[in-house]
C-alpha cells in the first residue's frame with residue numbers, strides 16, 4: 001500500500017512527487033510514455049520565473065532526475081482504471097494507496113482530416129523539436145496560431161528550407177514578440193484565414209490542400225507540423241470523478257476532485273491557464289493537501 005499514487009510524470013505529477021518525497025511519503029508515479037509531459041516538446045522555456053532560458057527537454061530531465069534522487073519510484077506502466085477506494089489498475093498490475101493525484105496531462109489535438117492518421121510519422125508530426133531535424137533543407141508547414149505554433153516556426157526556420165505558417169484566423173493568439181521574430185525570417189510565409197482540408201500523399205506527405213476564403217490552394221511540402229492545442233484524456237476516470245463538458249476534471253477549489261482522497265493537478269483539470277508555472281503550482285499544492293488530509 002502506497003501513501004500516494006501519482007498518475008502522470010509531467011511537471012505537475014513530478015512536482016507532486018517531489019513534495020511528497022520530501023515529506024517522507026511512500027509514493028509511486030505511473031507514466032505511460034516518457035517523463036516530462038508536454039514541456040518536452042518546447043524548444044525553449046523562457047517564461048519560467050528564475051530560469052532565463054532552458055530547453056523543455058532539459059527542464060524535464062532536470063526535474064525527473066531531481067525526483068529520482070529523492071528515491072521516488074517511477075513505473076512506466078499505463079493506468080487503465082482507478083476506483084473510488086483508491087485502487088489503480090495498470091497494464092502490468094494492481095496497486096492501492098491512501099490518496100491518488102491525477103496528473104495525466106493532455107493529448108495533442110488533431111486536425112481530423114483525410115490522411116492525417118495514416119501519415120503520422122510519414123510527414124505528419126505533432127512535435128517540431130522531436131522531428132524537425134528529419135526535415136533539414138526541406139519545405140514544411142506549421143498549422144496553428146498559439147505559442148506552440150509560433151515557436152515551432154522559429155525553430156523550424158533555422159533547419160528547413162521553407163516554412164509555411166498557416167492559421168485559420170487573421171491574427172495570432174501567440175506572443176507578439178515571437179511573431180515579430182518570425183516576420184524577420186525570409187524563409188517563412190504566413191498564410192492567414194486558411195484551414196487545411198486535406199493531406200495528400202500515399203507513402204509520405206506530398207502536399208496539403210488549404211481553403212483560403214473559399215479558394216482552394218495546394219502547397220507542396222515534405223512535413224506538416226500540427227500545433228493546434230491539446231485535448232484532455234480523462235475518459236478512464238469519468239466513472240470516479242466529475243468531468244466537465246470539455247472533458248477536464250472538475251477541480252472545485254484547485255486540486256480537490258469530486259471524490260475524497262483523489263486530487264488533480266496540471267493541464268488535466270479545469271483551469272484558465274495551462275502553463276508550466278501553473279502545473280508545478282498544482283503539483284505542489286495537490287501533494288501538500290493530500291498529505292495534510294490523510295494525516296487528519
Ligand code: NAP
Pocket residue numbers: 042044045046047109110111143144145146147148149151168169173227228229230273274275
Ligand atoms: P493554443 O494556445 O490552445 O492554440 C491553439 C491554436 O490552434 C489556436 O490558434 C487555435 O485557433 C488553433 N486551432 C485549434 N483547433 C484548430 C483546428 N481544428 N484547426 C486549425 N486550427 C486550430 O495551443 P498551444 O499553442 O499549443 O498552447 C497551449 C498552451 O501552452 C497555451 O497556454 C500557450 O500559451 C502555452 N505555451 C506557452 C509557451 C511559452 O510560453 N513558451 C510555448 C508553447 C505553449 P483558434 O484561435 O481559432 O481556436
